[in-house]
Amino acid sequence: MTLKPARTLWRDFPPVVIHSPEIAVKRHPDYRAAKSGDVQAAFSLVKATIAEPAVLKIRELVAGRQVILASAHAVERDGVNAIPEALADELSARLSLPVDEGLVQINIVGHTGANGFARLARPAAFDGEVISGASYFLVDDFVGQGGTLANLKGHIESNGGVVIGATVLAGKPFSAVLSPTREQLTALREKHGQTLETWWHERFGYGFDCLTQSEARYLERSPDADTIRSRLIEEE
Template sequence: MIAQRTAWNNFPDVILHAEELAVKKHPTYSAAKSGDADAAFALVQDTISTDAVSKLRDLIADRKIILVSAHAFERDGVNAIPEAFADELGRQLEQSTDDSIVQVNVVAHTGANGFARLARQALFDGVVVAGADYILVDDFIGQGGTLANMKGFIENAGGKVIGATVLTGKPYSAILTPSAEQLTELRDKHGKEFEHWWQDKFGHSFDCLTQSEARYLARTENVDTIRNRLATEE
């Protein structure tokens, strides 16, 4: 089973709410990541941004949407932050939430390097409402692969993902759609044969990478290093 991805089609940048340190140094962060719902609620209340909520409201406009959160398995339990975050957003935006779409594998991305994130792709399952508009919700964005895979799963099942929001992450990570210049740099450096290999291994071309993933691969010295590092992290 491989992760599903779909074309970006000018997907909007992920809406960020808080600085990374404000989230990760919060006194309830560890407990929330390990599954404590009360800790997750306290974290969300302290870090959710009114400006970011306003941006989401503008993105939604007059549509009825579904907020869907990434239920990720961590080493110590199921991360409770995304669901608490989605619930609070649903309350503030007066929109519905869905907790039936779940991540079905353990990827251990927290604190992982870029190759580990690329090698261990998040897989999703659950019921998608065909024709419905979705916004993806997560606690953190690194390379953006989890959001890309959740988007692909939903859209291949008949839904439409119109945006995404996370509590925190680097601003450059919020740009999911790879630029034409970034894709050209990646293809020029590593060649068509490597893109064909990537397609066979991961089920998608470079066009479905996130901007951060494409940048990470382009900055790696050669194809052999990429293949070896991916094999080590699988």
């Protein structure tokens, strides 16, 4: 049965702050070990690829508010990905912000190297106590379609917190904007019809308004609604 992680509307969510190009991070000699849970390798990777302009951008977004850094604690097939927590700890030291260590991913999704349908079909789900009324800033190692960030944001906000932004160590620039445009959503609905969105809501627990921009783009470019449904079922 498909998990239904909570998602919330994007409103005026700012673009994800990206520190380094994907290729620079993945070619670092400590990347694979860090991805598999080696804490020292993760800190070595983060210190080599964190970017001061990105840190300054986060400082601007935080703007003196009391903000908690929330890392994804992503579970990979080879272990718990150590990169998000290492990045959160490094940002904590540079920005004097606390890190929430209680928010954890509770399933293995196998997103690394997966296609778009696999990422959509196997959503990351989170658990952990949220401080009601507190502001959070999300931290992850990579942004692709943005679903993991969307689901972590949804968990926090559905439990009373407020997410003001997100940062990742690596990603492509076009993945930084998470909120889909009105034009994208209109094109998606016109191409695939209301029946698909109704099915989507029943299966995943949210409508197209809560998709990321990359997810909406991926679905809009898919041939038809039947292809989307069958591919998602195949990839579960």
